[in-house]
Amino acid sequence: MRTTRILGGLLLLAVVGAGGFAALAWRSELDPIKPPERSAFPPERIAQGAKLASLGYCAQCHTAAGGKPFAGGYPLKTPFGTIYGTNITPDPETGIGTWSEEAFARSMGEGVDREGHHLYPGFPYDHFTRISADDNRALYAYLMTREPVRAEAPANELPWPLQFRPLLAGWKLLFLDQGAFKDDPARSAEWNRGAYLAEGVAHCGACHTPRNLLGARETDRKFAGGESEGWHAPALNEASTAPVPWDQDSLYAYLRKGVSEDHALAAGPMAPVIRNLSSVPDEDIRAMATYIADGMGERRPAPPAGAVPAGNGAATVYAGACATCHEPGGPLQFAAPVDLAKATSIAQPDPRNVIQAIMGGVMTPDAAAAPLMPGFAHILTDKQFAELTAYLRTRFSGQPAWTDIEGHVARIRSETGSAGGSSTRIAKGE
Ligand code: HEC
Ligand code: HEC
Ligand code: HEC
Structure with a gap:
C-alpha cells in the first residue's frame, strides 16, 4: 500500500519534472572564487552568523558522527532514501571554499548549488528562503x-x-514558495521576529508540519503535527492534545531549558534542537514562544481519563517498574518526572514517543551521569511494551485508544536495535 502510493508519487514527480525541466531545470553556474581571507569579514558579522547557525542547527545535518564540524557526511533519512549533508567548510575542492556570497545566498533561497544543480529539499531551503539578505x-x-x-x-x-536532480525543478515548481519573510504590519515586532525565526532559519515546521507523498510540507496544515526519525513531532496549533494547554511562558521554558513541568521534557530529535538553541539570546527564544503560542489558538478541554479494568497485567508491571518514580511520594526524589497525567507524549495521537522513551530511557544532557530514567529494552518483552503503552494511554489520558501499538513497538525495536536507542537525551536544564 505504502509502496504503491510512493511509486504513484514518483510517477507524478517524473511527469511534473518533465514539464518543469523545460521551464527551470537549467540554472547557470556562478563563477568560482578564491577562498576569502578571514580579515575580509568583520567580527560582528561572524558572531551574528554563529548565532544564526545555532538557530538553524546547520552543524546537526552537516557533521557526521565523530566527524569534524560542518565537514558533511551526516545521513539524513527520508521516506525516499538517505541524503547526506554536504561539506560546508571553506575547503575549495570538497566544501564551499569557491562559493561567492551570491552563490551561497542562491543556495539558501533557491536550493541550487554553485554549479547550478538543484538540491534536495532535505536541505530545508523551503524554510531558509525566508532568511534576509543580511542574515x-x-x-x-x-x-x-x-x-x-x-x-x-x-x-x-x-x-x-x-x-x-533536474526532477527537482518540477518539485520546486509545485511546492517552493520562494522569497524572504515579510513582516505583518498588524502584528507586534516581537511576533514578527518570532515568525521570522521559526518559519525561516529555525525551520520548526520541517518536523512539526505534516508532509504530502512527495515530501513537501502541507502548508494549509501548518504545525498540525509531523514526524522526524521515528518520532512524532506533536501539533503546535489548535490540534495540540497536550493535557495542559501550552502558553507563552511554558513554551519559553521548554525551548530555553528543554522541560516544561506541566507538559514534557524534550527527548528524541527535539533534544538537539534545544541544545542548539542554548546559545540563542533570551529575546529570540521569547519571540518564538510568542509566535507559536499565538498559533495554538483556542483549545477544547482535554477529555477525562478512563478507568482501567481490575486485573490488568500491565498495572503490575507499572507498579513494579515505574511507580517508584512516577507516582507522587515515591522514594526517588532526585529528579521530578513530569506527572504522567500531564505528559504530552501520552496524550498524542501517536504512541511512538512513549514507546521510544520507555525503550531507550531518558538521558542527561551529556549522557555522562546515570540516566534520569533507565531504558527498559532489555527488561520488557514486546508484548509487555504494547500492554504497558495501552495501559498508560487509558489510565493517564482520555484520548481514544491507540491502534497498532504492536507494530510500532516492533518497528522501533528494529530501528533502534535491541539496545533500545539510548540516544534519547534531554537538553541542558538550568
Ligand atoms: C535537516 C538537515 C539540514 C539542516 C538543518 C541544514 N542542512 Fe544544509 N544541507 C542538507 C543536505 C541533506 C544537503 C545536501 C542536499 C543535496 O545533496 O541536494 C545540504 C546542502 C547545503 C548546502 C549546499 C552545499 C553543496 O555543496 O551543494 C549549503 C550551502 C547548506 N546546506 C547550508 C546550510 C546552512 C547554512 C544551514 C543552517 C542555517 C543548513 N545547511 C542546515 C541538510 C541540512
Ligand atoms: C528535527 C525535528 C524537529 C525540529 C526541527 C523541531 N522540533 Fe519540536 N519536536 C520534535 C519532536 C520529535 C518532538 C517530540 C519530543 C518528545 O516527545 O520528547 C518535539 C516536541 C516539541 C514541543 C513539545 C510539544 C508537546 O506538546 O509535547 C514543542 C513545544 C516544540 N517541539 C517546539 C518546536 C519549535 C518552536 C521548533 C523550532 C524552533 C521545533 N520544535 C523544531 C521535533 C522537532
Ligand atoms: C528512575 C526513575 C524512573 C523510572 C524507574 C521510570 N521513569 Fe519514566 N521518567 C523519569 C524521568 C526523570 C523522566 C523525564 C521527565 C519526564 O519527561 O517526565 C521520565 C519520563 C517518562 C516518560 C515521558 C513523559 C513525557 O512526555 O515527557 C514516560 C512516558 C515515562 N517516563 C514512562 C515510564 C514508564 C512506563 C516506566 C516504567 C516502565 C518508567 N517511566 C520508569 C523517571 C523514571
Missing part, C-alpha cells in the same frame, strides 16, 4: 571562517529516478 551574509561569513576540512560526503542512496 545570509552573516551565515556566509561564519561558514567561510571555519576550519577548511577535506572530506567528500558519501553518494546519496535514492531509488531511480530520484538521483536525477
Whole structure:
C-alpha cells in the first residue's frame, strides 16, 4: 500500500519534472572564487552568523558522527532514501571554499548549488528562503571562517529516478514558495521576529508540519503535527492534545531549558534542537514562544481519563517498574518526572514517543551521569511494551485508544536495535 502510493508519487514527480525541466531545470553556474581571507569579514558579522547557525542547527545535518564540524557526511533519512549533508567548510575542492556570497545566498533561497544543480529539499531551503539578505551574509561569513576540512560526503542512496536532480525543478515548481519573510504590519515586532525565526532559519515546521507523498510540507496544515526519525513531532496549533494547554511562558521554558513541568521534557530529535538553541539570546527564544503560542489558538478541554479494568497485567508491571518514580511520594526524589497525567507524549495521537522513551530511557544532557530514567529494552518483552503503552494511554489520558501499538513497538525495536536507542537525551536544564 505504502509502496504503491510512493511509486504513484514518483510517477507524478517524473511527469511534473518533465514539464518543469523545460521551464527551470537549467540554472547557470556562478563563477568560482578564491577562498576569502578571514580579515575580509568583520567580527560582528561572524558572531551574528554563529548565532544564526545555532538557530538553524546547520552543524546537526552537516557533521557526521565523530566527524569534524560542518565537514558533511551526516545521513539524513527520508521516506525516499538517505541524503547526506554536504561539506560546508571553506575547503575549495570538497566544501564551499569557491562559493561567492551570491552563490551561497542562491543556495539558501533557491536550493541550487554553485554549479547550478538543484538540491534536495532535505536541505530545508523551503524554510531558509525566508532568511534576509543580511542574515545570509552573516551565515556566509561564519561558514567561510571555519576550519577548511577535506572530506567528500558519501553518494546519496535514492531509488531511480530520484538521483536525477533536474526532477527537482518540477518539485520546486509545485511546492517552493520562494522569497524572504515579510513582516505583518498588524502584528507586534516581537511576533514578527518570532515568525521570522521559526518559519525561516529555525525551520520548526520541517518536523512539526505534516508532509504530502512527495515530501513537501502541507502548508494549509501548518504545525498540525509531523514526524522526524521515528518520532512524532506533536501539533503546535489548535490540534495540540497536550493535557495542559501550552502558553507563552511554558513554551519559553521548554525551548530555553528543554522541560516544561506541566507538559514534557524534550527527548528524541527535539533534544538537539534545544541544545542548539542554548546559545540563542533570551529575546529570540521569547519571540518564538510568542509566535507559536499565538498559533495554538483556542483549545477544547482535554477529555477525562478512563478507568482501567481490575486485573490488568500491565498495572503490575507499572507498579513494579515505574511507580517508584512516577507516582507522587515515591522514594526517588532526585529528579521530578513530569506527572504522567500531564505528559504530552501520552496524550498524542501517536504512541511512538512513549514507546521510544520507555525503550531507550531518558538521558542527561551529556549522557555522562546515570540516566534520569533507565531504558527498559532489555527488561520488557514486546508484548509487555504494547500492554504497558495501552495501559498508560487509558489510565493517564482520555484520548481514544491507540491502534497498532504492536507494530510500532516492533518497528522501533528494529530501528533502534535491541539496545533500545539510548540516544534519547534531554537538553541542558538550568
Ligand atoms: C535537516 C538537515 C539540514 C539542516 C538543518 C541544514 N542542512 Fe544544509 N544541507 C542538507 C543536505 C541533506 C544537503 C545536501 C542536499 C543535496 O545533496 O541536494 C545540504 C546542502 C547545503 C548546502 C549546499 C552545499 C553543496 O555543496 O551543494 C549549503 C550551502 C547548506 N546546506 C547550508 C546550510 C546552512 C547554512 C544551514 C543552517 C542555517 C543548513 N545547511 C542546515 C541538510 C541540512
Ligand atoms: C528535527 C525535528 C524537529 C525540529 C526541527 C523541531 N522540533 Fe519540536 N519536536 C520534535 C519532536 C520529535 C518532538 C517530540 C519530543 C518528545 O516527545 O520528547 C518535539 C516536541 C516539541 C514541543 C513539545 C510539544 C508537546 O506538546 O509535547 C514543542 C513545544 C516544540 N517541539 C517546539 C518546536 C519549535 C518552536 C521548533 C523550532 C524552533 C521545533 N520544535 C523544531 C521535533 C522537532
Ligand atoms: C528512575 C526513575 C524512573 C523510572 C524507574 C521510570 N521513569 Fe519514566 N521518567 C523519569 C524521568 C526523570 C523522566 C523525564 C521527565 C519526564 O519527561 O517526565 C521520565 C519520563 C517518562 C516518560 C515521558 C513523559 C513525557 O512526555 O515527557 C514516560 C512516558 C515515562 N517516563 C514512562 C515510564 C514508564 C512506563 C516506566 C516504567 C516502565 C518508567 N517511566 C520508569 C523517571 C523514571
